[in-house]
Amino acid sequence: MIESVPPRSKAPAPAAAKKRAVGGGFARYLVVRFLLMIPTVFILVTLVFLLMRTTGDPLTAALGGRLPADQLAERIHAAGYDRPLIVQYIEYIGQVFTGNFGRTLSDNQLVTDVLFRYGPATLELAIYALIVAFIVGIPLGMLAAYLRDRWPDAVLRVFAILFYATPVFFAGLVLKLIFAVGLHWLPASGRAGARNEVALNRVEGKTGIHLIDAIRLGDGAIIGDVLAHAVLPAIALGLLTAGIFLRLVRTNVIGTLGQPYVDAARSRGVSEFRLVRHHAYKPALIPIITVIGLQIALLLGGAVLTETTFEWKGLGFQLVQYLLARDFVAVQGIVALLAVIVAVTNFIVDIIAAIIDPRVRY
């Protein structure tokens, strides 16, 4: 017996079915990615808590040496640091999930205030660094692909490795020695001169991003000063990512240049330069977007060193200060926030990548 075929009219229309499948797939992808973020953040916060406590309680770390032992013990007891670790951990997790990161021990600031005060500076530096990475990495990557296997390609590849492998603080020190100390072209440290810092601090409803605040002030000299202070830190941090972009763009452009549609264009007599510029580079940029998510973590790690080298008073700089002051409450809060930023950024980048390239969802 031949099985009957269901009536055609009951089957969903192919276009509508595809649309539903795609829409459902994206929603499912979004939900899964979001849910995955929760255990990631939870594990990171737990690890930070445990690592901080391996060296003892925060009060001994901050005040030991100046107080008699009995007074110190009193304060440890009052703060509850002599309770079992698991009790402290549960309390800490509860506070974190209600947005309460506590107060810093060394300067009695709300950790959330610290995050809001210094976060914009780190964001500003990260944006400058990304701009440097794009400006340097993408054109040079395309050039390396265009001149594939010729000597400029080899030189650029070596530079890419150097950019990536050179420690950020070393690059920063070298740049500082040459352009600030040696040539006196650029300032050695800070985000603006002392007078301009005061002017920027007076901006009503300041954003903390100096360039925006300087533009709002409308003073060309202050904008110039802010940009001058940003040049060296942006290059020091940006070159790190530029090296990765350069190699990635080169590899992807070379891969795209071997695609049939590029061959077809080539057979129509389109020049190699035009092929790279108009046909190969756009598809080659898509992987860059996914890599940016990973680069944010690298940039934040690099920002700790860059900000310290250039006295760029952002979260990375402040993290080092609190580490030196053995203020583990502050360190715990800042590291937890950085972990959240990395997780959220990766989530956003994954969404963007999924929108641009639907294959990512499957």
Add this chain to the structure above:
Amino acid sequence: MISVSQKARVRLGLVAATAAAGLVLAGCAGNGGTGGSDDNVILVGTTDKVTTLDPAGSYDNGSLAIQTQVFPYLVNTDYNSTDVVPDLAESAEFTSPSEYTVKLPAGLKWANGNDLTSSDVKFSFDRNIAIADPNGASSLLYNLDNVEAPDDTTVVFHLKTDNDQIFPLILTSFPGAIVDEESFSADAITPDNDIVKANAFGGPYVITSYDFNKTVEFAPNTEYKGLLDAATNDGVILSVYADSSNLKLAVQEGEVDVAYRSLSPTDIEDLRGNDAVKVVDGPGGELRYVVFNFDTMPYGAKTAEADAAKAQAVRQAFASLIDRQAIATQVYKDTYTPAYSFVPDGFAGATTVLKDLYGDGNGGPDADKAKGILEAAGVTTPVQLSLQYNSDDHYGPSSGDEYAMVKEQLEASGLFTVDLQSTEWVQYSKDRVADVYPAYQLGWFPDYSDSDNYLTPFFLTNNFLGNHFSDSEVEKLILAQAVEPDHDTRIQDIEDIQARMGELLSTVPLLQGAQIAVAGSGIDGVILDASFKFRYAPLTK
């Protein structure tokens, strides 16, 4: 319609124009945007960080440096003097053994226009004690029973013990700052921004812009009527640096006019040879010293060979072998000077007891003398000494070099074999009070400018060192000098304590830190004195 290539060209043009504009603006600003103006605003750089502007919540140099400029003090020390004299007050004196009475002039005002009366003074001390912030210095008010304000211009401090000679000194220090009762909280630390917003200042300056641990802008306070002269400059901008090498670059490049606390010894040495700046030296109160644990040191009370006389001989031999000048010069480029007593040079009653008793008598080492001391006590040589120092820069990055040199000097004599170890600060601070270290490094910054601050915390039986030192004669002398109203008798007590401690050597002082500021060659009025307060009012250019 614009073609694709035209669009690309437009985009390229925009990018190029933006980059060019940025470079032009940056070029226009250069380093010029950072300072170098012709007005008489002084740019000061420091590495000292602020805990809080509220005097009830801080006990650190960075906070005090700002509080000194903006809050009034009842009494103070004048420039280049150690005598406590009225500042905000009209008069301040003991009116009975347990009453210290202060009279204020009538008509005083805060910068915000509020009346400054005795009620503010009472409020300031009452709240400090009530808040007792862990980061604050309320512990220094240990002898204050209560404060009375019988009228608008009279304040009476009732003290727990009679004739407390230290109390007026404490009024010049951390808890002595007077605050506006209409702007400060009575039972909690007032946030910095609230203080600035309320313009609750009464010192020589007011704060006109405040960015926590970044920049602070000061303007002269026209309402100030205290001891110090009115500001000779148009204002001061304080920039806080985290890294001393950046501070050095800033003063070298003229980005700041004065760098005060703290440049590294090598940077200071380098700047001394720079004609564009001048290095100003002042007396220092920092003390670096070795602590001996009387229980666990060689022949200590809890060791198998416990023998107090032999243990004392070991400490005395140690003191005879140390070449302080060599450490000061070779490790610290003479930014520290040898400390030959427990009370640093420059303080009333300071002696050179260790120079007189040990070494060659001129401050140098003497191995024969050390050998004689050990032989006389019957100590077998070489003495095995375990010496500990802090490894993570709590006392500066040169501690390793300093203690390597101490070890070298001790072992060169053949009388000691030193096991030199270092420990990270958290563990270090626990271990040292748990009798883990027989001998170890510590440092001290004074709370107030008086010899007592180098004696009471160290050598009473329940001292902060916790090294099991106790001596009834020293105890009696320390307690006596603290309440001795006669100046000469008190000085004699302080000298006697040092003489006795010179024999007993609970600690062996090594070095005394100097205050150092570096100023641009056109800057005048940098005064570093025994108040250990860097005052901005006399700075000018």
